[in-house]
Amino acid sequence: MGPGLFWNFSSKANCSVPQSLLQTMLLSRMAGMKEQQFTEEKPLLQEQRGQDTEMENCETLMPIGDWKEHDIETPYGMLHVVIRGAPKGNKPAILTYHDVGLNHKLCFNSFFHNEDMQEITKHFVVCHVDAPGQQIGASQMPQGYQYPTMDQLAGMLPSVVQHFGFKSILGIGVGAGAYILAKFALIFPDLVEGLVLLNIDPNGKGWIDWATGKLSGFTSALPDTVLPHLFSQEELMNNTELVQSYRQQINNTVNQVNLQLFWNMYNSRRDLEMNRTGTIINAKTLKCPVMLVVGDNAPAEEGVVECNSKLDPTNTTFLKMADSGGLPQLTQPGKLSEAFKYFLQGMGYIAYVKDRRLSGGPVPSASMTRLARSRTASLTSGSSIESSRIRGFTHSDSNEGQVSHTMEVSC
Template sequence: MGPGLFWNFPSKASCTASQSLLQTMLLSRMAGMKEQQFTEEKPLLPEPRGPDADMENCETMMPIGDWKEHDIETPYGMLHVVIRGAPKGNKPAILTYHDVGLNHKLCFNSFFHNEDMQEITRHFVVCHVDAPGQQIGAAQMPQGYQYPTMDQLAAMLPCVVQHFGFKSIVGIGVGAGAYILAKFALIFPDLVEGLVLLNIDPNGKGWIDWATGKLSGLTSALPDTVLPHLFSQEELMSNTELVQSYRQQINNTINQFNLQLFWNMYNSRRDLEMNRTGSMINAKTLKCPVMLVVGDNAPAEEGVVECNSKLDPTNTTFLKMADSGGLPQLTQPGKLSEAFKYFLQGMGYIAYVKDRRLSGGPVPSASMTRLARSRTASLNSGSSIEGSRVSRGFTHSDSNEAPVSHTMEVSC
């Protein structure tokens, strides 16, 4: 095993004690910083440029605007953040966190570059977070560096919130980023108003999966090990242009040593300790509105369904996107933008957003106005979802009446 490869599985009791200590320390740190103002911004860091065409493609995708880069100190090291705009009244900031094998540019550029999404973000400050060492041009971590655990990565985020003076956030996370944001919301629920979680897997890896992944990592190049986590089997087998492009960009624009550390830590994660209220004593779950998103036949489909069974059905929306592959924000950015618009409107924000389709623009074959909010009979919340045409029933043990089921149907 090469340097920097850690396969550390701490005990559950140790994790619980560490989490309590961590929360106390961070709350104390934030209380001491409460009166400070963070109005001075660091200068824009230069983007590394070179002859590599893939990096140039990634750079040119970034929308032109007042994006500024920051390196923020946290108890677990520096965190690279890119921000556009300033806090607007009591509105939350939109904060994103990318998946393993990606960074904020590779993960979110297509989504935030979409015309509908730009119309939405005009009303909010947007903050992209890169996991340590994953940003383009990041220096290689030193030999023997212990990468932050998933709990520690979540615990770095209050420093970002405090640094920019955010009152709260609406998080958008993909894969590992979705796990980190969910963990953050569980520890600091008052800082999170809503979550959009794509491809979240709330379960830790079992020993068989862990050993299989470790063996695969020893016999395959790192990008080829990560790709099955990001894309559906159909996409990988057809070797689409998107998959080829991302294989090259993962290899050429992300430091492979740093990526290996992040990949190892994600695969060492433990279960998100949350369960639907009433399912067990002192059950803990996400309190904010949540939209769960997954593409049809995506590798994370089972994990997202499992996560859905652990959340309050009255404030959870499940969106399964047809023909979107493993990364819906890349392949269906317009439809995801529309779903996000309705999600924000449901929270009481952006009562009106200009829709280019009202002025004669192209109308997708399936509109997000097909949002079904019907009272359903109580069904097994662990049942599968067939395609994007089956409404899902939920149980809620705290009420005698079946709760409102939120189902979004999207097809091409």
């Protein structure tokens, strides 16, 4: 397929799926589901198209505030999710997974309430997943409760897909949530159309790191143990208002016993078993388009760079955000929304969103539609890059001789 706005994504390839009972059941249910051939629903350029009543009615179908809570039974326990809208056509659902120490509200509220992001997401069903026991108001896990492993947390997601009848998902994960979504995509590649992974660390902890974490847990309150995982050293040293706020909210809104269980399990994770094709025999990696995101000097920076080295450079974008700290979706939601829009454009979902900074006026309703992949090559990136102040550049990968894509966002 042709390149998108900045990206050059390869077609999705089929991957073998491990034959566990859960996977067999899911695959049986979805056996008749094949990758769809998409035709253009509307002309590419806004001035060439007429009124589209279907898209204009999206706000009625998916109102911004119409969120519904569900508790879904899975093979590894109950899972709390919050959803807005209903599956529409062949569009994927946007599914989020938060980091350890947070829940969907603490992790994603700033991002999804950003005006530009709302213009995009009102055309998709959006599903926020809370890890077991991490949602606000969750009951404390009983004594002796065995918290699901990271693999099992990924294994709970097919139940969400099945429950709501999603054709596929477009995942947005942060930290532990990014690890879980990447694991899910490795096991069920046909259910994942794209991933936006913030602060992902694909490596398990060594015993020295594990012991250091244990010692820190004995000498510090749990929120202060988790905060260095979430925020940059500069943010912690300056004790910013954001850090102070999140220290208080983590302590007051997340059950501390449940958080400790999730924290312990995340720190016991194994390496994500993926390697760039050609580096080892039978290497397995993510097959869908991926955007990796990390803030300047964030604690996860080294892990994100390591993850980038394990992915296919032809469908991976690495986004390093300046002045965004450890959690870019909190400190730079507008910039991240902009990058997400371009990511969707590269996948063939076109957002006609006018730039407020150029027009001086309100942003008109976005028109989001799936185009035939071959048509995405007709997009021009020059004016869009200029208007957004996002500088895109490429660099050659010395091992593969292929081009990977890196973006730096200046704020």
